[in-house]
Amino acid sequence: MIRSESIEKRSFPLVELEADLVVTGGGLSGICCAVTAARHGLKVVLVQDRSVLGGNASSEIRLWILGATSHMGNNNRWAREGGLVDEILVENMYRNPEGNPVILDAILLDKVVSEPNITLLLNTTVYHAEKQDSATIASLKAYCSQNQTEYELKAPLFCDASGDGVVGFLSGAAFRMGAESMEEFNELFAPTEAYGELLGHSLYFYSKDTGRPVRFTPPSFALTDITQIPKFRSFNSQEYGCKLWWIEYGGRMDTVHDTEKIKWELWKIVYGVWNYIKNSGNFPEAETLTLEWVGMIPGKRESRRFEGDYMLKQQDVVEQRLHDDAVAFGGWSLDLHPSDGIYAAGPGCTQWHSKGIYQIPFRSLYSRNINNLLLAGRIISASHVAFGSCRVMATSAYVSQASAMAAVLCKTLGCNPAALNDNGNVATLQQLLLRSGQHIPGVVAKDTDDLVQQATITASSELLLSGLEEDSVPQPLDIAVAQMVPLNAGKLPAIQLHAYSDAPTTLRAEIRISSRRGSYTPDTTIAQFEFAIEPGKNCVELRSDAAIEQMQYVFIVLHKNPLVKISRSDKRITGILSVFSTTNPAVSNYGKQEAPDGIGIDSFEFWCPQRRPAGQNIALQFGSPLRAFAAANISNGVARPTTQPNAWVADLNDAAPTLTLQWAAPKRIKKLILSFDTDLDHPMESVLMSHPENVMPFCVRNYTIFDESGNKVYEKKGNYQTRNEIELPDAVVTSRLSIKTEHPSANTPAAIFEIRCFE
Template identity: 40%
Template sequence: MRSHTADYDVVVVGGGLSGVAAAIAAARLDRRVALINNRPVLGGNSSSEVRVWVCGATAHGNQRWARENGIIGELYLENQYRNPDGNPIHWDDVVLDAVRAEPNISLYLNTDVRDVVATGPEGARRIESVTGWTMGAETETRFVAPVFLDCTGDGLVGHLAGARARLGKESRGEFDEDWAPEEAERTFLGSTLLFYTKDVGHPVRFVAPASAKSILETPIPSSRIIRSGDSGAHYWWIEWGGELDIVHDNERIRDELRSVILGIWDHIKNSGEFDAENLDLEWIGNVPGKREYRRLVGDYTLHQRDVIEQTRFDDGVAFGGWSIDLHPKEGMYATGAGAVQRFSNGVFEIPFRSLYSADVENLLMAGRDISATHIAFGAARVMATCAAMGEAAGTAASLGLARRTTPRGLYENHREELRQLLLRQDAPLIGVVDADPANLALSARVSASGVRAGLGPSDIAVARPHPLTEDVGVVVPVHPCLDGFEVRVAAEQDVDLAVEVWSTGLAQNVVPERLEHAVTVAVAAGDARWVHAPVRWEPETPANAVIVVRAQTGVTLFVTDELPPGVLTLVHTSDAEDQNVQVSLDELLVQWPTKPLRGRSVQFRVPTASEALAPERAVGGYQRPFGGPNLWASAPLTEAEAWLRLDWDRPVVAREIVLVFDDDPDIELNTLHHHRDPHLVMPSLVDTYRVEIQVAGSEEWTEVATVADNRRRRRSHPLPPGMGAIDAARVVVTATHGAPEARIVAFRVQE
């Protein structure tokens, strides 16, 4: 046996996606990081040991423009390229490669942290070290660092350090949560094992082992949908342990889950009710995926209203968008739905104060153990959201070291600096405008080769008829005002067509929330032609509008496969049937899905000029859709190469040029076998470009980078040392991965 001590700047305990993102974030800011995981594979519940698919703010495509950027965004894009079939083994390597690519990370796999040395009085503790045992290597390591991150999911580090934690459900009154029980109760979301099946191409029998449970003696067959073709995360509802102690009863819970899986498989194979002759069991998980245990208490506790009412925080450092997704404590033995879900109208913010312990001054946390009530945790717990928090917490750990302060000190004195740093790194956060004093682009004049003409689909887009049997909503950016809307229509008889402009409420929302103007347009019977609706709206600041065209018998709109930047199509629905999940049709997000016409646009025109896609949108913006697309879109590349240019009145000395391209955050990219997207690379991404500068006093362009086959959203190009001051910089785009125009979300020049 060996024993040694290792010193780091930052120690991250737990290698789920929150820990992975935290470690990468801190390492990229030049911190020496130890990432410790007690299992051999990174990824936590998303790893091939558990196989939960990674979901996030898109909420399976229910939220709009909501896919996370940042580190989890990079993992999504890489996985889509390398592993479009969603093989969990390849996902493991996507995650491992991302960690191994950071020379500042020392990875300790198979290393279980069990001891924490903390000093100081209750309420003001400080962690001095944590100690882990590496299985198979008979090695004990004491990790010493000035700052620690608890990404264990279970909040074990915080618990051992003396941090307060919440377990179970808060009472309704404590945080004024109408979804909470009247009295607090110590029950949880249960744990789950998943299983995979495969068609072996010939009949195969299954002899149930003694441990298989007879599921006919349980409510499962009548209250859950069992389909022979389902596999993996489709069986999320095989859940149990909510009335036990999730951690201390972990072994018992695993045995029960495994016996039920074998019982379900016996039912599928041997009941005669399923077409399953050639199906065999390929894999059963052995590590229970835990949903819930401790939530460490921070300086703020995220609660139901923050999610549903989308509280704006001046320390918002990450966002979520998953519904508040709560499960019955009886899990798979409950007779009602396996989950009830409640959506906010758009993505919600997570404040930094929920990411550090109120009692342990050098402890940050990210993932399912953050400071939240049970109800808010129900929305924040999905893994891309956990990774977004991890990126924020890892970035904060680094900034805290630079500013020689605690996380609380960072909140009190440097929270805007933290948000600007996150934006500079292209971390996923919303509603933060680039005001980075180190971004020289903010003081430059911005110009471009051109701008995409109009907001609607181009004239060459092929259109198909779409009968107007349901209300249709066309989401368009309004910048600065809307004065008329034209839509291509055919009508079987003379009709009055109702056209309305709706505002969306908060800038991140993309639902018709408030009626701003309504008109009725007389449409005579006849073939397709442009119809002008004289709707008007002038918001105080740039905003998205939803132009609702009300359903009308005998009227046809036309839809194209070309979806212009900043545009989405909503279709009103009155159907939300799913036996396993209960959602509410009272919610705008559920009433107005994008799914029926995803990726397609109604043929429309906006006759007034718009600034929504102007070159200035790539500088000093939000770097995400927020009240508009916040990007520059060029004229079609078929006309000429596209360039975006910055000029300074006085020469500037720059260190690095950072580009952020559009990777279409509306598309859900799931890591496993769900909602498969056909594109290996998002078509909106820039493929080929070069970066050029003009050295002060010179009219010549000097190339500093040339890139082909780009697959990333954020690219950083350091300027050669000794280059001196520059007068101008530009990016020249010659190809995208499919979009007709170049799209640039941010052009930053960092000093």
């Protein structure tokens, strides 16, 4: 029994924690920052002011995780983010293909608590920053409402991943809110004058069919006049969750300090909308629906943006400008919303896509005036226009991994973040990121510690792709389709295919490339064809004297003609993909982006894949086989398709596809990294949507590693992850390693993007 009585005031217990890095904010960005840093040896304190991790991705808000893949609705091929955020998405796909947000909560929590170097503080709010001097944070003070405990958090480095930038704000870091004028950065999509309006908050609801009639009595605060919402006719009984992203409000308010007022308005709207659906009589199918869940806190889009040594701009996104200090990439559209949100008369957003992914520089990931503060998530140094793209969760998490690795390097070198640029250590940072699974467009891994770089690499077979078999029923060309194939420099090979028709007609075809090598917008035509098609089976050959100067992807385009049928192939091969001239209104893809003059945006066609089980390749044959799948690709420093597949792909007829690494002298090997194909085109939306697979069809599931004597070094059964990092219990001394794989299926050959070996 405890009894206490005192006329003196009491204080809550104070716990002091010291770490190498304090990360504030437990959303996806904070998670990826903390776990990445912890896995590389840093002691990390992760502070989250909510009871669950995940932020906008959590069950509290329930927004799907998206980034450069943009629902497969743009021209960014193989653009899913790498490293830890990819690991999380693939893990969620495996455990949770139904998109249950509660399961995702558990997966995120599991990732954090599995790291012994992380001290996790949930329900803990940072409220004060102590300064060592005007430019240096000494410690943070935080309070946990659940255990009535105060914390003092000390570290040489701090990372703000809090979304609203609480640490940056409290410490005096330079920040902005609102939109810059067009003149400041010469951004043609920016307003002519700077203004303070922002993107608003959103709140979602879920409904459930109970199978019997359900009554609904609205609360007193529910919106009664639904016509106040200009788009009220767009509501329906089938949409729920983050498909209702446009239930948005607060852009004309202070999106930090007015959040509670914004939340009450959103509650008013949500309950008013549900009352309209249930009780207006316009939705008889809603009779058996019940309101299963309503968000308790709004999902935030925009508040403070902090100033680094460089501010990402519209031109960086649209023109894909190059940066020597690139550490990440983005690819979501320039996605800005009306400040009036749901009360606006016009569209809920304006999305303008770029022709490809763009680099994000390290100079945007730390404060320009607080020298030990790293930035992560949506608060990085970017203009309001560029923020419209880099703010989305997968991109935010991706840059956070770079911030984490910068902290690792800062500890090693004993410096602050800006000094990495000043001292020329960004190249080291880039290589550390690439080793961890980060893809940085235009940057190639050159790892001097990687023993594979010294090995002779051979394989039991290498795919020589002479064609894609005609093994499915011909399908009409209801929409235009293009087969993407990687071709070496030189004259194009002849391409043959079969066209079927019941009546005389014409088939138009083209061969296209992208004007920006490494991008996948087929905007340059290098050959055109027109074929007279007769009833029955027609043999068609695309033969041209056209040539390409460098290896790149070429698009074999077959234009729309419903009278013509083309066979597809059931073969699924790493680095081979079909794309379609189709639409995806969810991301403002209406087949072609037609930008008005004077806003600095490109106009171009969209060519996008179809989700499986659709999206088969076109059945065709090549006059000379494609030689793009060599064993040497595993050491070329790129671990995903870019201008070529960058993978070893075995021949399907090889019963035991094996890669062999041979050294002139025995090597001591303690660690291996293998990278597999988990379909980096698949967005893997984390919640709401369901997926037909929990393991990607290209992924090698089973493999065994042997030494020079045939001894089994390692065996993996049931792999589904992109990267396998293998720490051997005992180092192996050998002059040869053989990696024996199994084909994922009868239609998909084994493939490996990368292998690395370390002492």
